[in-house]
Amino acid sequence: xxxxxxxxxxxxxxxxxxxxxxGLEEGMQKGMQKGMQKGxxxxxxEGKLAGTIQALQQVLGDPVTPDEELMTxxxxxxxxxxAELQQRLPSRKVL
Numbered sequence: 001x002x003x004x005x006x007x008x009x010x011x012x013x014x015x016x017x018x019x020x021x022x023g024l025e026e027g028m029q030k031g032m033q034k035g036m037q038k039g040x041x042x043x044x045x046e047g048k049l050a051g052t053i054q055a056l057q058q059v060l061g062d063p064v065t066p067d068e069e070l071m072t073x074x075x076x077x078x079x080x081x082x083a084e085l086q087q088r089l090p091s092r093k094v095l
Contacts, residue, residue: 045075
């Protein structure tokens with residue numbers, strides 16, 4: 001009887017251990033997918049801002065900042081750069 005009880009306890013511990021391992025693996029996969037999606041969205045957003053900055057620099061006749069330099073800046077810095085360049089555009093009056 002003692003052996004059956006001991007075996008049941010070991011079986012239970014093994015099942016719990018396996019369930020934890022499966023849960024951890026599933027959680028890691030979901031976390032990686034979510035992280036990749038967020039990273040992709042952030043990269044696209046920053047890429048659009050970098051393109052906007054470079055286009056504005058061309059229009060204004062400023063030296064164009066290389067991609068490599070812009071990609072080292074965070075989104076807030078890129079947004080500030082774009083806003084500053086947009087303010088420098090001459091305003092156009094609509095007739």
